[in-house]
Amino acid sequence: MPKGHKRKLFDQPQNVINWWFAIKAIRISRPYIEGALRVFLRVRLSFQERKRSKALEAAFETTLREFRKLNSTKFDELKVFFNLSLFFLIAERDIQSVKVDALSHPDKWKRNVSLRIILLVIHEWDMAKVAPANKLNEAYEAAGISQESRDEMTAAFRKINKAHAKAKKLLARARHSTIAHRDANALLQYELISKLDAQETLKIAVSFYDGADLFIKTLPKLMLEAGSLPSLLKQYGNHA
Structure with missing residues (x-):
C-alpha cells in the first residue's frame, strides 16, 4: 500500500464496518426517529453479534483449559503466548457483553x-504489563517465531495501544470519580457521567x-508456531 494512502471503509474488517455504520446512523438521525432507529439497530446488531459471541466463548474455554494443562510444564515461552491470549479474551468478552447495549439500548442511562x-x-488494557516488549521478544526468540508473525503482532499492538491511549485521555477524570471509584460530590459525579462523549467513546x-481483529487473526498462527514440534524441542532444550 503506498505511503500516506488510507484504507477505504469497506477494506476494513466487518466488525469495524458495522460499528462505523451504527455510529453514523445515530449521529445523523433526528430525535423523532432515533427511538425507531435504535430498535432496528438493536435487532440487527444482536443478530450479527450472536455468532461472534459463541466463537469468543468457545475460544475462551479452549484457551483456559489448555493453559491450565500447560501451567505445570517447562514450556515458559508458550505460557507467555497463552497468558497474552487469555488476557485478551477476558477483555474481549467483557466488551462483547455490553457492546449491543452501548449502541442501541432504549434507556439512555443503560447506554x-x-x-x-x-x-x-480499554483503559485498563495495558499490554506492557502483560507482555513487556523485552519479555515478548525473548519468547519470540526462544520459540523460534517467524519475523512475519512478529511484525503482524507488532501492528496489532500498535492499533490496540492507540485506542488504549485515547481511552486513558477521555477517562482521565471520569474514571476515578464515576467508574473505578465514586466521588463524594454526587453532583460532580453526575455531571461527569452526563458529559461522557458517546460518539468519541464509540x-x-x-x-x-x-x-483486536488483527490480533485475533495473528495470535493463533503465532501459537501454532510456538506449539510445533521443532519449537517445543527448542523450548525444552532452553530449560534442560
Missing part, C-alpha cells in the same frame, strides 16, 4: 453505563476492534 464499561476495559471502540 451510558455500557459505554463506561467499554472505556474502562470511535475509540472502533479503533480498538480494528486492532
Whole structure:
C-alpha cells in the first residue's frame, strides 16, 4: 500500500464496518426517529453479534483449559503466548457483553453505563504489563517465531495501544470519580457521567476492534508456531 494512502471503509474488517455504520446512523438521525432507529439497530446488531459471541466463548474455554494443562510444564515461552491470549479474551468478552447495549439500548442511562464499561476495559488494557516488549521478544526468540508473525503482532499492538491511549485521555477524570471509584460530590459525579462523549467513546471502540481483529487473526498462527514440534524441542532444550 503506498505511503500516506488510507484504507477505504469497506477494506476494513466487518466488525469495524458495522460499528462505523451504527455510529453514523445515530449521529445523523433526528430525535423523532432515533427511538425507531435504535430498535432496528438493536435487532440487527444482536443478530450479527450472536455468532461472534459463541466463537469468543468457545475460544475462551479452549484457551483456559489448555493453559491450565500447560501451567505445570517447562514450556515458559508458550505460557507467555497463552497468558497474552487469555488476557485478551477476558477483555474481549467483557466488551462483547455490553457492546449491543452501548449502541442501541432504549434507556439512555443503560447506554451510558455500557459505554463506561467499554472505556474502562480499554483503559485498563495495558499490554506492557502483560507482555513487556523485552519479555515478548525473548519468547519470540526462544520459540523460534517467524519475523512475519512478529511484525503482524507488532501492528496489532500498535492499533490496540492507540485506542488504549485515547481511552486513558477521555477517562482521565471520569474514571476515578464515576467508574473505578465514586466521588463524594454526587453532583460532580453526575455531571461527569452526563458529559461522557458517546460518539468519541464509540470511535475509540472502533479503533480498538480494528486492532483486536488483527490480533485475533495473528495470535493463533503465532501459537501454532510456538506449539510445533521443532519449537517445543527448542523450548525444552532452553530449560534442560
